[in-house]
Amino acid sequence: MSSNRRDFFTKLSSLSAGIFAGRGLLSAQQPKNAQGGMDQMEHMQQPSPKQPSKQVRVGPGVNTSGVAVGTLLVTTPDVADLPFTMDNGVKVFHLIAEPVKQVIVPGRTFDLWGFNGSAPGPTIQASEGDRVRIVFDNHLPEPTGIHWHGLELPNEMDGVPGVGQKPVMPGERFVYEFPLHQDGTFFYHPHMAMQEMVGMLGGFIIHPKTPYTPPVDKDYLIALQEYAVLPNSTIPNSMSMEFNWLTFNGKSGPASTPLIIRHGERVRIRIINMGMDHHPIHLHGFTFWETGREGARQRESAWTRGNTTLVGVAQARDVEFVADRLGDWMLHCHLPHHMMNQMASTVGPMTRVGRGMQAGASMEDGMGMLRDGNATSENRGPSLGRALGVGSSTEMQMTNGPLSQSEAKNAMANMPGMDHGAMQEMSGMSMPKLPENADKVPLFPQDAFMEGPMMAMDKDVDKPETYGLPPGWSGFVGGMMTLVRVMPPDKYDKVMELKDQQRGNGAR
Numbered sequence: 001m002s003s004n005r006r007d008f009f010t011k012l013s014s015l016s017a018g019i020f021a022g023r024g025l026l027s028a029q030q031p032k033n034a035q036g037g038m039d040q041m042e043h044m045q046q047p048s049p050k051q052p053s054k055q056v057r058v059g060p061g062v063n064t065s066g067v068a069v070g071t072l073l074v075t076t077p078d079v080a081d082l083p084f085t086m087d088n089g090v091k092v093f094h095l096i097a098e099p100v101k102q103v104i105v106p107g108r109t110f111d112l113w114g115f116n117g118s119a120p121g122p123t124i125q126a127s128e129g130d131r132v133r134i135v136f137d138n139h140l141p142e143p144t145g146i147h148w149h150g151l152e153l154p155n156e157m158d159g160v161p162g163v164g165q166k167p168v169m170p171g172e173r174f175v176y177e178f179p180l181h182q183d184g185t186f187f188y189h190p191h192m193a194m195q196e197m198v199g200m201l202g203g204f205i206i207h208p209k210t211p212y213t214p215p216v217d218k219d220y221l222i223a224l225q226e227y228a229v230l231p232n233s234t235i236p237n238s239m240s241m242e243f244n245w246l247t248f249n250g251k252s253g254p255a256s257t258p259l260i261i262r263h264g265e266r267v268r269i270r271i272i273n274m275g276m277d278h279h280p281i282h283l284h285g286f287t288f289w290e291t292g293r294e295g296a297r298q299r300e301s302a303w304t305r306g307n308t309t310l311v312g313v314a315q316a317r318d319v320e321f322v323a324d325r326l327g328d329w330m331l332h333c334h335l336p337h338h339m340m341n342q343m344a345s346t347v348g349p350m351t352r353v354g355r356g357m358q359a360g361a362s363m364e365d366g367m368g369m370l371r372d373g374n375a376t377s378e379n380r381g382p383s384l385g386r387a388l389g390v391g392s393s394t395e396m397q398m399t400n401g402p403l404s405q406s407e408a409k410n411a412m413a414n415m416p417g418m419d420h421g422a423m424q425e426m427s428g429m430s431m432p433k434l435p436e437n438a439d440k441v442p443l444f445p446q447d448a449f450m451e452g453p454m455m456a457m458d459k460d461v462d463k464p465e466t467y468g469l470p471p472g473w474s475g476f477v478g479g480m481m482t483l484v485r486v487m488p489p490d491k492y493d494k495v496m497e498l499k500d501q502q503r504g505n506g507a508r
C-alpha cells in the first residue's frame with residue numbers, strides 16, 4: 001500500500017463516526033443472503049484496490065438514504081467507493097484532488113494526479129432523488145474545479161473554473177451541492193484539459209428510484225485511461241497523442257482484477273472513457289445488449305446487440321449479458337496497441353539493429369513530418385510510432401530485442417525504472433522456440449518477445465480472483481484487458497472463500 005493510500009485511510013478513519021453510523025443503518029436492515037449466498041458487504045465500507053468491494057443488494061423496505069429497494073451497488077474493480085455521511089438528509093462526500101502514486105502493474109508506479117489517493121478516484125454512488133454535497137479540497141499545486149459530467153444541475157455547480165465558478169485555488173475548498181434527478185452512469189473530472197490527461201477521473205453512479213429490469217446479479221464500472229510514460233520515467237507526458245500504458249481502473253493487464261461471475265448470472269458492465277482515444281471494448285464468448293449510455297439507460301426497444309462497444313472520449317456505455325457459458329473470457333480494448341504494455345517498443349526490425357531506438361523526437365518529427373528515411377527506418381520508426389517524448393533523445397544505447405533468454409532477463413532487469421526485486425521473482429521465464437532463420441523473415445519480431453511465458457508475472461499479480469488460471473496466463477494479458485471469469489458454483493465459492501481469508505488476514 002502506498003503511503004498516500006495509507007494516509008487516505010487514516011484520514012478516513014477520522015470521519016469514521018459518521019461513516020459507521022451510516023453503515024449500521026444499511027447493514028442492520030440488510031437481509032441475510034440477499035443474493036442467495038453471494039457475497040455481500042455494506043455500501044460504505046472502504047475497500048482498497050487490492051480488495052475490491054463485494055456487491056450487495058439492499059433488501060426489501062430499505063430506503064434510508066435514497067438507495068432504492070433492490071438496488072445492487074456497483075463494484076469498481078481495483079478502485080474504492082467514496083464513503084459518505086448523512087447530514088439532515090443530504091449525502092455528504094469529501095473529495096480531495098491530490099498527487100498520487102498509482103501502481104499500474106507490479107514494478108511500475110506512476111506519479112499521477114487523482115483523488116483521495118488513487119487515479120481514477122473513488123466511485124461516488126448515490127440515488128435518484130438524493131441531494132448530495134461534495135466537499136471538495138484542492139491539494140494540487142494549481143487551480144482546478146470539478147465538473148459533474150452529464151449531470152443536470154445549477155450552472156454554478158457545474159464546475160467550470162472561470163465561467164460558472166471561481167477557480168478553486170491550491171489549498172482552497174469549494175462545496176458543491178445539488179439534487180440528483182437523473183439515473184445512470186456518469187463521471188467527474190476537472191474542467192482542465194491537461195489535468196484530465198494525468199489521471200483525474202472518477203465514476204459517479206446514480207441508482208434509479210425504480211430498479212432497472214431485468215435485475216442484474218453483478219454490476220461493474222470500468223474507467224478507461226491512458227498514459228505516455230517513457231521506460232525511465234514515472235511521469236506521463238500529457239502532451240503526447242500516443243500512449244504506451246492503457247488502463248482499466250488504473251491498472252494495466254495482468255494487474256487488473258478479473259471480474260468473478262457465478263455461472264448463469266446476469267452481468268452489467270459500465271464503461272467510462274476519459275483520454276485522447278476512443279476504445280472499442282470487446283467481450284469474448286457472449287453477445288451483449290447495449291442498454292445505456294452516458295446520462296441515461298435506454299428503453300429496451302432501443303437496446304442494440306453486439307460483442308464490441310465503441311466507448312468514445314467523454315462517453316459512457318452500459319452493456320448487459322447473461323453469463324451462461326463457463327470459462328475465462330477476455331474483456332479488452334481491441335485496438336492492438338492498447339492490448340500491450342510498455343514492452344510494445346520491442347517490435348519490428350528496428351529493434352534488431354544493435355543500437356537501440358529513439359523514444360521520441362522533436363514535435364515536427366513526432367508528428368510525422370519526414371525529412372529522411374521512411375516511417376519504419378531504423379532511426380525514425382520508433383519515434384514516429386510512439387511520439388512519447390517531445391525533444392527526447394535515444395533512450396537506450398542497446399538493442400532491446402532480446403536474443404537469448406539470459407540477455408532478455410538482463411536487459412529487462414537493467415532497464416531504468418524496472419523494479420529489480422519484482423523482476424527476479426517473475427515466474428515461468430522461458431523464451432519461445434523460434435526458427436533459426438527468424439531474423440531473415442521481414443517484420444520479425446512482432447510478438448515473439450512481448451507476450452507469452454517470458455513476460456509472465458503470475459506471482460506478482462496473484463490474488464483470489466486469479467485462482468486456478470493456467471501457469472503463464474499473465475504473459476498474455478496486457479493493456480486495457482481483463483478477464484470475465486464465469487465459474488461453476490464450487491469454483492466460485494472457492495474464490496469467495498479465498499477473498500474472505502484475505503480479508504480475515506487483515507489484507508487491505
Ligand SMILES: [Cu+2]
Nearest residue numbers: 279333335338
Ligand atoms: Cu483502446
